[in-house]
Amino acid sequence: MEDTIEFELPDVGEGVAEGEIVAWHVESGEHVSENQTVVEVETDKAVVDIPSPVDGAVRSRLAEEGEQVPVGETIITFERDGPETSADAGDSETGTRESADDGTVAPSIDGVATDRTEACSQNGRVFARPSVRRLARKTGVDLAAVSETSGLQVTRRDVLAAASDGVATAEHTSVDAVEETDHGVDVDRSASSGNTAAEESPADRDRTLAMPATRKRARELGVPLDDVSTDETCDGHAFVGPEALESFVAARKHERAERDQHAEPVSDRPERRIPYTGVRRTIGERMEQSMYTAPQVSHHDTVDASELVETRQQLEPEAADQGVDLTYLPFVMKACVAALEAYPVLNAELDEDNGEIIEKRYYNLGVATDTDAGLMVPVVEDVDRKNLLEIASDVQSVVERARDRSISRTEMENGTFTVTNIGAIGGQFGTPILNYPEVGILALGALAERPRVVDGEVVPRPVLPISLTSDHRVVDGSDAARFTNELKRYLENPSLLLLE
Amino acid sequence: MTVVTANTGTTRAESFTVRASAETNRAALCLYARRLVSWYEIAMSNNLSRQALDLDAPWISQDTLSVEPHQIVAPDGSYDPDDVPDLTEEAFLDLYRWMLFEKRYAERMVKLQRRGELGTFGSSRGHEASIVGSGYPLQDSDWLLGMGRETMAMLQQGVSLRDMILFWRGVDDAQQFLAQENCMIGISVGGYLPLVTGIGWGMKRMDADAVVTAHFGDGATSTGASHEAINFAGVLDIPAIFYCQNNQWAISTPFEKQTNANSIAQRAIGYGVDGVRVDGNDVLAVHAAMTEARELASQGNPVIVEGLTYRRGGHSTNDDPSRYRDDEERETWIDRDPIERYERFLQSEGLWDRVDRETLLEGIDEEFDAAHEAADAYGPRDVEEIFVHLYDEMPPALEAQMASFGEFLETYPEMDEHVDRRPKG
Ligand SMILES: Cc1ncc(C[n+]2csc(CCOP(=O)(O)OP(=O)(O)O)c2C)c(N)n1
Ligand SMILES: [Mg+2]
Numbered sequence: 065m066e067d068t069i070e071f072e073l074p075d076v077g078e079g080v081a082e083g084e085i086v087a088w089h090v091e092s093g094e095h096v097s098e099n100q101t102v103v104e105v106e107t108d109k110a111v112v113d114i115p116s117p118v119d120g121a122v123r124s125r126l127a128e129e130g131e132q133v134p135v136g137e138t139i140i141t142f143e144r145d146g147p148e149t150s151a152d153a154g155d156s157e158t159g160t161r162e163s164a165d166d167g168t169v170a171p172s173i174d175g176v177a178t179d180r181t182e183a184c185s186q187n188g189r190v191f192a193r194p195s196v197r198r199l200a201r202k203t204g205v206d207l208a209a210v211s212e213t214s215g216l217q218v219t220r221r222d223v224l225a226a227a228s229d230g231v232a233t234a235e236h237t238s239v240d241a242v243e244e245t246d247h248g249v250d251v252d253r254s255a256s257s258g259n260t261a262a263e264e265s266p267a268d269r270d271r272t273l274a275m276p277a278t279r280k281r282a283r284e285l286g287v288p289l290d291d292v293s294t295d296e297t298c299d300g301h302a303f304v305g306p307e308a309l310e311s312f313v314a315a316r317k318h319e320r321a322e323r324d325q326h327a328e329p330v331s332d333r334p335e336r337r338i339p340y341t342g343v344r345r346t347i348g349e350r351m352e353q354s355m356y357t358a359p360q361v362s363h364h365d366t367v368d369a370s371e372l373v374e375t376r377q378q379l380e381p382e383a384a385d386q387g388v389d390l391t392y393l394p395f396v397m398k399a400c401v402a403a404l405e406a407y408p409v410l411n412a413e414l415d416e417d418n419g420e421i422i423e424k425r426y427y428n429l430g431v432a433t434d435t436d437a438g439l440m441v442p443v444v445e446d447v448d449r450k451n452l453l454e455i456a457s458d459v460q461s462v463v464e465r466a467r468d469r470s471i472s473r474t475e476m477e478n479g480t481f482t483v484t485n486i487g488a489i490g491g492q493f494g495t496p497i498l499n500y501p502e503v504g505i506l507a508l509g510a511l512a513e514r515p516r517v518v519d520g521e522v523v524p525r526p527v528l529p530i531s532l533t534s535d536h537r538v539v540d541g542s543d544a545a546r547f548t549n550e551l552k553r554y555l556e557n558p559s560l561l562l563l564e
Numbered sequence: 565m566t567v568v569t570a571n572t573g574t575t576r577a578e579s580f581t582v583r584a585s586a587e588t589n590r591a592a593l594c595l596y597a598r599r600l601v602s603w604y605e606i607a608m609s610n611n612l613s614r615q616a617l618d619l620d621a622p623w624i625s626q627d628t629l630s631v632e633p634h635q636i637v638a639p640d641g642s643y644d645p646d647d648v649p650d651l652t653e654e655a656f657l658d659l660y661r662w663m664l665f666e667k668r669y670a671e672r673m674v675k676l677q678r679r680g681e682l683g684t685f686g687s688s689r690g691h692e693a694s695i696v697g698s699g700y701p702l703q704d705s706d707w708l709l710g711m712g713r714e715t716m717a718m719l720q721q722g723v724s725l726r727d728m729i730l731f732w733r734g735v736d737d738a739q740q741f742l743a744q745e746n747c748m749i750g751i752s753v754g755g756y757l758p759l760v761t762g763i764g765w766g767m768k769r770m771d772a773d774a775v776v777t778a779h780f781g782d783g784a785t786s787t788g789a790s791h792e793a794i795n796f797a798g799v800l801d802i803p804a805i806f807y808c809q810n811n812q813w814a815i816s817t818p819f820e821k822q823t824n825a826n827s828i829a830q831r832a833i834g835y836g837v838d839g840v841r842v843d844g845n846d847v848l849a850v851h852a853a854m855t856e857a858r859e860l861a862s863q864g865n866p867v868i869v870e871g872l873t874y875r876r877g878g879h880s881t882n883d884d885p886s887r888y889r890d891d892e893e894r895e896t897w898i899d900r901d902p903i904e905r906y907e908r909f910l911q912s913e914g915l916w917d918r919v920d921r922e923t924l925l926e927g928i929d930e931e932f933d934a935a936h937e938a939a940d941a942y943g944p945r946d947v948e949e950i951f952v953h954l955y956d957e958m959p960p961a962l963e964a965q966m967a968s969f970g971e972f973l974e975t976y977p978e979m980d981e982h983v984d985r986r987p988k989g
Contacts, residue, residue, distance in 0.1 A: 074680025078882035099675045110884030117679045
């Protein structure tokens, strides 16, 4: 058994429930010394440096930067330096490394040696920890008898020693106890340690030889080498080569997949539980913040897009020659900028701390994008200083990068207004939620031929439904309506955009 | 002794607020909070509206009394050799070692908390001279009741470092171990000060050759309990020293909003006792003032000593001071580091050659490691403690209960899982 420390995210702020991993300061495999900062974590109280609890090597990091981790979840594992390993010898993993202390569970992160007092006897009566009691029952050891030889302090180790000595063994070795799940102590180790056949059950040795590269790979995979089954030996000890390791991992994966399949719950209300983490959670929290901070109101209208359709048709081949796929979106974005210039209150932010409304004289438009991971809003900067083709190619580029997740966080920041083209999927009107702290967001419905009254007659016309949500703390309904009218004016007469 | 309870109380209240705000309309809450803050600011600002009046009565006011802090070594390390207290070389060096210990202790405790091994911890960074200078003159027979930010003073009284770690793990046995050294920590701000007066009263009645010292913060001076305690100590001629570590902040409340008075020391007049303000970053000045304070107190003159210092870090490990105070303010206090100032003094005295800082630190780290290990080895609670805790000699009824409970657990071992033992940290 290796001396592995599983480090759980502590409650660093007296009652916090979770923390965000801000930045890792160490890599897997890196040697760390006790109290060296390994990760920065932000809670709702502060950003704090979390130090390593041991001198040792980082085995694996179990959370991503940006991830919200609940307190108590393991975020990193370490392999503690053995007594023979000097503090700076992190890479000296040779094939002869021995487990430090057989028969005890790995110390928990607070460094509590597990052979500390587990039971205490007084007046002939033993009050034992459940785990020690279980162990004693399983091994048929009489706790009271042990306490007579070990004094008042009975430890897990005492129980194990008594078990192997056959001393203090009660006659009634209970049979049913063997079936109990074991909490970390395998008292049957001697029976299983001869087991080297390639089976699914872990080999579970005390000592395994391997090349440093194999050892490193095993660490990355989070596989204890002592569990890997192998036929090879070296100097009389089990030896694990790279092939044995990989086939063990593959077998285990397969086994897990099988198990997962069979573990499908049988119920008349089948359900699947999906972790609310990562991007999903970030989206959720942003929405929550927006919804519960800004009172939001939506305004709807329709645009007669006849000229817009025509203009785009005219320009499309030109754009295609330049390698740009010209959609309606760049027109809308340009029109938005023109309308925002006329109604700057929609290109704004409420600075609550200073009690000021900030009107922004730059126009960075977010483009809500549907990605595999969920909604993302990459930003096209300075739309006012770009022509249609530049906007089109910028949109294309950021959207692609958002979809393949190569986009950087900064490219999704500093937006001043957002456009969401939900109509590309379908529908007409919506009540989009602000990309807080922005105060305006425009949703486009599906552009389609719809009946429209022109000069007293109902005729089919290409119609674009639009929905504008604004922050009612900053934007009045009348401003929202006027802005929408202005936007409409540009979209119905796209040649006006030439003047922009 | 309800150490952790008081703290969890605060936390629960906080988390309630957080939950409530998520559920309630946030805008309304913001508005409410802002009103509250502006009301508070108006209510707490200094009285600037006083106009020139022609007054005949013999008014006393803030300017009647000027309170100058006692100082021996100036922040730049300069001093008048005549003012230096008459201490042995060993004592001079000892003061240095203790200050270094306090600093290192605070650093390591913060790390332990970040590792999830302590519930919470209040760093004493910046207070080293105030703590060490105020603890050093105390005698073995003296009592010391503090608030948690005076560890070395308690260690000087014989408290073990292990027990300080246990205390901050929320292991309340630690208080009992502290009490064996006549030390205790009161988490309830100011709440324990009347007990200090009571202990002093007992000392007086028993004609003990001892004084009782209370360590508390500037925040505690606003509690009713502190007024009662000091006033009553004055009435009863009690051998008590009220040592206020005025670090100028009580969590996020600055000293100006704590009181309209210019100092804590001046309150001594109102309580009918003696008082002094001392530069809390000058270990020799604190030491000198506390030495005299002890002399006064042991003659039945209770005293207030105000050590003016600065809390460099957060209030505790769950606090982010950048949310409420300027970096600039902190910078100016970093320039007034108590340890560096004392190093300059030792250099001028020609004692610096006798200091091997690295070796000192190694020794301190070893002591800390050993205490940490011992704290880890401190086992979980035994069930019989419930029964043996209360009486010196267990009454038969309780003994019978203990036996039957033991039998019960023997018969139903699985019930043991439902016995909640002390958690760690
Ligand atoms: C009666 C009571 N109220 C509130 C608290 C929460 N609390 C803990 S410390 C503290 C501020 C103490 O400030 P101060 O007395 O200046 O001591 P410092 O922390 O600055 O050393 C408060 C309000 C408490 N522990 N007890
Ligand atoms: Mg204070």
